[in-house]
Amino acid sequence: MTALRLRTELVDALIAAFVAALLALPLLGFKLTDSATGLSLDYRWPLVGYAAGAVFTGRLAIGQLRHFFGARFDRTRGQSDIYSADPGRARIMFGWALIAIALVLPWLPFADKGLVDKATLVLIYVMLGWGLNIVVGLAGLLDLGYVAFYAIGAYAYALLAKTFGISFWLCLPLAGLLAASFGILLGFPVLRLRGDYLAIVTLGFGEIIRVILQNWGEVTGGPNGINSVPRPTFFGLPFSAISPTGPTFHEFFGLPFSPVHRIYFLYYLILALALFTNIFIIRIRRLPAGRAWEALREDETACKSLGINPTLTKLAAFATGACFAGFAGSFFATRQGFISPESFSFIESAIILAVVVLGGMGSQIGIVFAALLLVGLPEWFRELEQYRMLAFGAAMVLIMLWRPRGLLASRSPTVRLGKLAEAAS
């Protein structure tokens, strides 16, 4: 019995190794080298052997592990609970614990400038994920061009603050409003399209915005972007060493000057913005608008017959999601101090969507974990550069295979009939 199993596994691994060798042959076996005289070929046969060997051992190891752990390696694990996933007390407590950790993070003994900076980046994606969750998770509309609204927010802040000298706190709602109106502008003609047609139109919209940013040099600075975007101030107190206009942050509070102040301030700023997004979503899910979104996701025809206007409801979801992307964009611009079209390519949309889907659509805490995993973790491996993105792509596939419903799946309706009926009786 064991001998038979071993034999099947060996044959299986040999076939896999053979396929791997064939796959590796053209792209790893040969190397195109370009020099002044033109292209030439180099040969790297050992690499083909390594690839085949790696796949062979990997395949055998997975087979052994699967046998060893038995059903625990079963892919279907953890899928059956999705409709019973009640965002119960444990999860709510866990959410509060996460907020507490986030609040004290900069004061923990091991926290330094780099860590807080990375945490800020993760929080941007958490906020973007929560914003996109309104569109994808709640309303069930597939949006592949979410980064366009993020870009609009960033450019709106940069241009308004630089040209008219408007403060960050005034720009923030303006940028959100602008992004939301672009959302309506895009959504109005296309929202009656079915799922995948909508996806390609949003993808196209994202590309259009990027092409315009890239080519409209007089306003957006073209591919060079916008430099020296005004940095944030603490209620008018700048975070610089000296200021010609008045006291700076450290002078006002009598602290020694340190560039860390600004980083910490930015961290708390995005934490506040992200928590605001979260509270907004938790509240709106219980309001008629949010309930209409979830109902629309489940059954559009039923919604129509109950008198919900699908176009207006979708438009509201689209605009609300866009608005939060606008907020996050403003924050991004003020944090970086420099923006260019490069920061708003399709890959960003893909990462944000991956954060939402891997988090488990509709789950707020799941999105936090997915952002930590997809954005936070790769930050530690920055020096690996290309291999980092290679692993990133592979990880996206593997996590999806491991948990097809996302890390924490909850698609249960926010309002249950059962509870209402109980309360009534």
Added chain:
Amino acid sequence: MDYFLQQLINGATLGAIYGLIALGYTMVYGIIGMINFAHGDIYMVGAFISLIGLMVMGALGLTFIPLALFLVVLLAMIFTALYGWTVERIAYRPLRGSSRLAPLISAIGTSIFLQNYVQIAQGARAKPLPPMVRGSVDLIHTGNFQVTISYLQIMIIALTVVLMAGFTFMIRKTSLGRAQRATEQDMTMASLLGINVDRTISITFIIGASLAAVAGLMVTLYYGVIDFYIGFIAGIKAFTAAVLGGIGSLPGAMLGGFLIGLIEAFWSGYFSVAYKDVGVFAILVLVLIFRPTGLLGKPEIEKV
């Protein structure tokens, strides 16, 4: 008029390439209802394998160009098809039957993986290739402007038409095509009637990838320069073509490909090169507003 004709020829050439890639999108969409985001990168892999194949032919001392091209087409199709098959086997098959978004994310991950894999394996710099098929025919010669069609353009359009005709024949008449259409209509019913659904889907990916490999070879010869990033924009354009023609419809993908090529050529010729992608997407949105399921797509019947 002459200028118009020249843009028409250029646009048709471009459209032929988009059409071949779009077929891969539309077939996969038709059969398992997913947007195969990695298809653009499969095409990029095909272009690289073609370029390496051409270099190998050069190294082997094969100087008779038609034979070399024929061998390269075959090799590129085989190896790229293997990539397509592997991607389906690893990244999509385990996710069949789960939510609509899971395979999409898996496909995006595959796309990122393939791009970086080729970038690491072959370097990030664009790879130039000296023109291999030279010569052209002057169609109209008026004053200082002449309308020409190069042998390469003739070859691209002719090969595309032949492939599309063969492909249509295969889908319409052969048992494989029947199995494919049956799987497309109802996967469960097809498997009950003895069709090996898994194999049919695998073959769909293999055909899609080999058509993309031909497109990759054409682009390598036509533009003479490729890099690891070409898959993304070509993939978006080809997918747009598939949607424009009505996704899931094979003639639609071919029509959409040619239309996108023509729109791009005329937009660059008459308006601005920088905004040609804006033109393509603007026309897509316009078409979808008036025909929400594309030009040749079947209207979807909603049942309660």
